[in-house]
Amino acid sequence: MTANEPGELASPACLAHEMDDAYMGRSPTGTAPSTQEAMLMPLVRIDLARGKTEHYRRTVGDVVYDAMIATLNVPANDRFQIIAEHSDSDFIIDKTYLGVERSDDVIVIQVTLNAGRSVELKRAFYKAVADGLHQSLGLRREDVFIGLIETAKENWSFGNGEAQYA
Numbered sequence: 001m002t003a004n005e006p007g008e009l010a011s012p013a014c015l016a017h018e019m020d021d022a023y024m025g026r027s028p029t030g031t032a033p034s035t036q037e038a039m040l041m042p043l044v045r046i047d048l049a050r051g052k053t054e055h056y057r058r059t060v061g062d063v064v065y066d067a068m069i070a071t072l073n074v075p076a077n078d079r080f081q082i083i084a085e086h087s088d089s090d091f092i093i094d095k096t097y098l099g100v101e102r103s104d105d106v107i108v109i110q111v112t113l114n115a116g117r118s119v120e121l122k123r124a125f126y127k128a129v130a131d132g133l134h135q136s137l138g139l140r141r142e143d144v145f146i147g148l149i150e151t152a153k154e155n156w157s158f159g160n161g162e163a164q165y166a
Contacts, residue, residue: 042078043112044061046084047083047084048106050091056137057085059136060083061081063133066132072122100142107139107143109147111146111149130144153166
């Protein structure tokens with residue numbers, strides 16, 4: 001673990017250099033991509049129990065987006081989020097898996113993004129989201145379930161039936 005002090009994660013700025021070798025491929029112009037260009041394209045799904053206010057849902061999305069910018073080096077304006085509410089019968093989350101005590105307020109966050117970020121960047125993201133939701137909404141950190149799905153850059157189309165990054 002890269003850290004300034006024992007148990008402390010390195011800042012996103014200190015971790016950004018790790019991304020230089022994390023991406024292999026071409027940019028849309030055929031040249032080597034910049035670090036920022038290489039790590040674009042997250043698609044976020046946020047699933048939660050039915051009954052939360054619009055403000056609550058928007059705040060969850062804002063916290064996740066801010067954490068992606070701060071820790072995963074996602075640029076501004078690269079925000080693609082789908083927030084869905086579910087009834088109890090359609091939102092089945094184990095209450096104690098891996099010894100984590102979850103409540104009915106659990107939120108499932110699934111981020112599909114280009115492969116290549118370090119474990120340190122991912123850990124910083126998990127912590128930033130859990131801490132941000134706790135601070136902003138009083139959500140228990142135990143109720144923040146995050147899954148990252150990494151994919152190759154050619155698996156994206158942003159419109160026009162084209163693979164812009166292939």
